[in-house]
Amino acid sequence: MAVFQLAVCQLNVAENKRKNIDRAAEMVRCAADNGARMVILPEMFNCPYQTKLFPEYAEHFAGGETTSMLREVASEKQIYLVGGSIPEKDGDQVYNSSFTFGPQGELLGSYRKMHLFDVDLPGGPKVQESSTLDYGHGLTVFDTEWCRVGIVICFDVRFPELIRLLALQGVQLVVIPAAFNTTSGPAHWEMTMRTRAVDNQVYVAAASPARDPETGYVVYGHSVVVEPWGEVVAEAGEGEETITAEIDIDRVEKVRQQIPLLNLRRHDLYDLQWKK
Amino acid sequence: MAVFQLAVCQLNVAENKRKNIDRAAEMVRCAADNGARMVILPEMFNCPYQTKLFPEYAEHFAGGETTSMLREVASEKQIYLVGGSIPEKDGDQVYNSSFTFGPQGELLGSYRKMHLFDVDLPGGPKVQESSTLDYGHGLTVFDTEWCRVGIVICFDVRFPELIRLLALQGVQLVVIPAAFNTTSGPAHWEMTMRTRAVDNQVYVAAASPARDPETGYVVYGHSVVVEPWGEVVAEAGEGEETITAEIDIDRVEKVRQQIPLLNLRRHDLYDLQWKK
Numbered sequence: 001m002a003v004f005q006l007a008v009c010q011l012n013v014a015e016n017k018r019k020n021i022d023r024a025a026e027m028v029r030c031a032a033d034n035g036a037r038m039v040i041l042p043e044m045f046n047c048p049y050q051t052k053l054f055p056e057y058a059e060h061f062a063g064g065e066t067t068s069m070l071r072e073v074a075s076e077k078q079i080y081l082v083g084g085s086i087p088e089k090d091g092d093q094v095y096n097s098s099f100t101f102g103p104q105g106e107l108l109g110s111y112r113k114m115h116l117f118d119v120d121l122p123g124g125p126k127v128q129e130s131s132t133l134d135y136g137h138g139l140t141v142f143d144t145e146w147c148r149v150g151i152v153i154c155f156d157v158r159f160p161e162l163i164r165l166l167a168l169q170g171v172q173l174v175v176i177p178a179a180f181n182t183t184s185g186p187a188h189w190e191m192t193m194r195t196r197a198v199d200n201q202v203y204v205a206a207a208s209p210a211r212d213p214e215t216g217y218v219v220y221g222h223s224v225v226v227e228p229w230g231e232v233v234a235e236a237g238e239g240e241e242t243i244t245a246e247i248d249i250d251r252v253e254k255v256r257q258q259i260p261l262l263n264l265r266r267h268d269l270y271d272l273q274w275k276k
Numbered sequence: 277m278a279v280f281q282l283a284v285c286q287l288n289v290a291e292n293k294r295k296n297i298d299r300a301a302e303m304v305r306c307a308a309d310n311g312a313r314m315v316i317l318p319e320m321f322n323c324p325y326q327t328k329l330f331p332e333y334a335e336h337f338a339g340g341e342t343t344s345m346l347r348e349v350a351s352e353k354q355i356y357l358v359g360g361s362i363p364e365k366d367g368d369q370v371y372n373s374s375f376t377f378g379p380q381g382e383l384l385g386s387y388r389k390m391h392l393f394d395v396d397l398p399g400g401p402k403v404q405e406s407s408t409l410d411y412g413h414g415l416t417v418f419d420t421e422w423c424r425v426g427i428v429i430c431f432d433v434r435f436p437e438l439i440r441l442l443a444l445q446g447v448q449l450v451v452i453p454a455a456f457n458t459t460s461g462p463a464h465w466e467m468t469m470r471t472r473a474v475d476n477q478v479y480v481a482a483a484s485p486a487r488d489p490e491t492g493y494v495v496y497g498h499s500v501v502v503e504p505w506g507e508v509v510a511e512a513g514e515g516e517e518t519i520t521a522e523i524d525i526d527r528v529e530k531v532r533q534q535i536p537l538l539n540l541r542r543h544d545l546y547d548l549q550w551k552k
Contacts, residue, residue: 114542161548162546258396269551271549272547273548275545276545
């Protein structure tokens with residue numbers, strides 16, 4: 001039976017990198033001690049969501065203090081740890097990157113956000129991630145003992161092509177570290193997560209930082225786990241908390257038998273290709 | 277200013293083709309007299325939604341009694357009339373087809389449902405459209421004086437590729453004659469319509485028949501019009517009624533400026549192609 005407990009840690013992100021790393025480690029350890037076999041952190045969990053801070057908080061993958069913590073805690077607790085995302089330095093470039101470590105502390109996946117968030121929201125924030133971040137170019141898929149997992153980050157989820165490409169590669173659980181805001185969140189967050197789950201008949205787990213009304217970019221919170229029929233199986237409020245959900249991968253096949261969406265695609269008429 | 281009034285007629289479909297045609301004509305005339313410049317009928321508005329009845333109710337496009345009514349009423353009221361869908365006979369084949377006529381009674385678009393509904397819903401109906409229907413093979417897009425319109429039918433909407441392809445062809449309003457049921461409707465109807473609108477930053481107008489609890493396949497109702505930010509601008513209940521919405525095509529451009537989703541697609545990385 002392919003069942004396991006997943007936890008999403010909706011942590012408060014402060015303007016102190018070390019403090020964020022320590023708090024994340026603490027929440028992940030606690031979730032693991034409570035039975036979670038996979039733990040997910042939010043987008044930019046070690047850095048406040050402000051584009052100008054990304055280069056300042058950025059670290060190299062090799063020997064970075066955040067990546068070191070992730071590897072260490074995954075191995076210590078023998079869990080799958082999706083390290084939300086962090087600003088990653090690579091030469092002169094800075095990426096919004098997600099690193100996942102397995103139960104032996106091995107790197108399972110590294111993903112760089114592919115769609116950068118350049119928007120001017122009505123009555124909401126104007127953000128230009130591309131002013132300080134560079135674009136990722138690769139899909140990230142990895143296997144666990146229960147299922148195949150795909151990673152995307154926040155704004156990526158608005159592009160149905162990307163989630164579909166993951167599903168076509170056999171992904172059964174899409175993990176989405178994200179930081180929607182209080183304009184886009186109420187309007188689109190839960191609906192988008194649920195529709196991606198329903199369209200692709202996969203589990204979706206979306207991890208947001210906790211809301212801090214004092215910051216310039218106020219995140220929405222409401223981390224959520226959705227099953228393949230689109231039902232919300234766990235949802236956070238606005239504050240710091242950990243939510244857990246039982247992931248039953250057999251649900252994926254069951255829903256796909258009821259409505260065989262992936263089989264009924266008209267690939268004789270249209271074609272969605274990953275070009276790399 | 278590209279503003280016009282759109283009406284969706286959520287009519288009761290009876291087991292009497294002539295009665296359905298007459299009732300549809302009556303509702304469309306009434307909507308036009310009340311100011312609607314575009315009127316939309318539901319999926320299978322002249323035939324109860326039962327796969328075995330489709331061949332029996334089917335007619336040829338040329339000289340068919342339903343298509344004749346549609347042409348006549350569109351011309352008489354000088355409106356755009358999206359004739360929901362009807363079973364269409366063409367040689368030995370039967371299609372689930374949608375015909376749209378313009379203000380001079382000219383045929384503007386004809387669409388044959390591309391994704392047939394072959395499902396076995398949990399606690400809901402088992403349906404196999406492909407047992408009596410044939411598959412359509414073409415996209416349908418047409419222009420009006422206000423905007424470009426694309427047509428898909430019901431189950432087609434579950435395939436995000438199709439709606440995206442229409443948006444990439446410049447469609448600003450997607451019209452969806454549909455007949456979700458009381459299992460899939462509460463679970464997915466509104467959410468799917470809204471997410472298609474949000475992902476593609478288009479208007480979506482979905483037209484359902486009214487609910488009749490006496491039939492084998494109980495439709496959901498809840499015809500709905502959604503604007504490009506995902507807000508529901510008009511929604512029906514379960515019974516027979518006409519809903520109207522003001523369509524302001526400038527909204528499409530405005531929302532696309534706020535979040536330029538179509539421009540931010542990574543077409544360097546993935547490619548969605550219509551193959552015909």
